[in-house]
Amino acid sequence: MIRFENVGLRYGMGPEVLRDISFRIDAGSFQFLTGPSGAGKTSLMRLLFLALKPTRGLITMFGHDVSRLSRSDLPTVRRRIGVIFQDFRLLDHLTTYENVALPLRVIGKAESDYRTDVVELLHWVGLGDRMHVHPPVLSGGEKQRASIARAVITQPELLLADEPTGNVDPTLARRLLRLFMELHRLGTTVVIATHDIGLMDQYDARRFVLNEGRMHIYD
Template sequence: MLSFENVGLSYGTGPETLRDLNFAIEPNSFQFLTGPSGAGKTSLLKLFLLALKPTRGKIILFGRDSATLSKDEITQIRRRIGVVFQDFRLLDHLTLYENVALPLRVLGQEEATYRSEVFELLRWVGLFERKYSFPTVLSGGEKQRAAIARALIARPEVLLADEPTGNVDPTLARRLLRLFVELHKSGTSVVIATHDLNLMDQFDSARRFVLADGRLHVFE
């Protein structure tokens, strides 16, 4: 589904932030990405999403060499990937319901085909009663859950989540992890970047990718 071959990344003329990355994300797999602050976890997720281009090496995504893709093809591939960013990226002029439904609206789907699904997902993340609220009145934890719901609504083939439980309490963190596990069981590959060792220990069968000193170490 996704592979890195001798990938390196540097910013400007500086030294490589990430180097010699060789690994693969298989279909229907689950992995945690961890490492110290500043190790490059967010940069790695941006490479997954093709939001950054590698300085060297090759990234293969869904069987395509990313270097050969046009802008339109990159857009099409990104629609197969759900992303939860740390800064949420909710649109303040849209209600919570509208924010979560936005990926389906962009795809041209009629509201009647997804309304009940959006409601069900909002129930799952504990936000059904807030469905017509605007992001400006939501807490950080509520925004986090809304961002997760939006990332999941289009049933992505791959989910990339950057610290998805960073703004919620431990009980809700466990509930969200169960949601990710169920998504994985349905066929989605999941990559969760996190510092939360307790969270990772709850799903110890997942692979762990550890970034340190610019290199990636894989623990099965």
């Protein structure tokens, strides 16, 4: 599904924040991305979401050379990806329910076809009584859960989660990880960026470890 070959990334004229990154991610796999603060985890996730293009090297996703994708091609490819951002990116003028349902509306589904699924997922992540309020009144943890629900509601081919359990308590963190594992069982490829070693130790999954812009892989 994804292949990086000698990828480098720099911002402007600054030093490379990622250097000679090479790896492959097979369809239906599950992996963690970890490393110290400033190691480049978020930059790598932005490359995977096609928010950035590499300064050098080759990235292939879903059979496409990323550097050759036109601006008009990007929305089609991105619809195959669910993303959980650290800054949530919820739309303040939409309710929690409407934010979570938005990816389904974008692809043209009728509300009668998805309402039950959205409501059920909101209850599952503990937002059943918050579905009709707007993001400004949600806590950080509630916004995180709404962002997670929005990312998984379409059962994407690829799920990218940047510190998805950073604003929730350990019990809810384990519950959310079970949700990601269930999506993986159904065929979704999952990449979770986290610094929580204890959380990773609970799962038998490959680890990509970034340190000073370079990657080590532990199967």
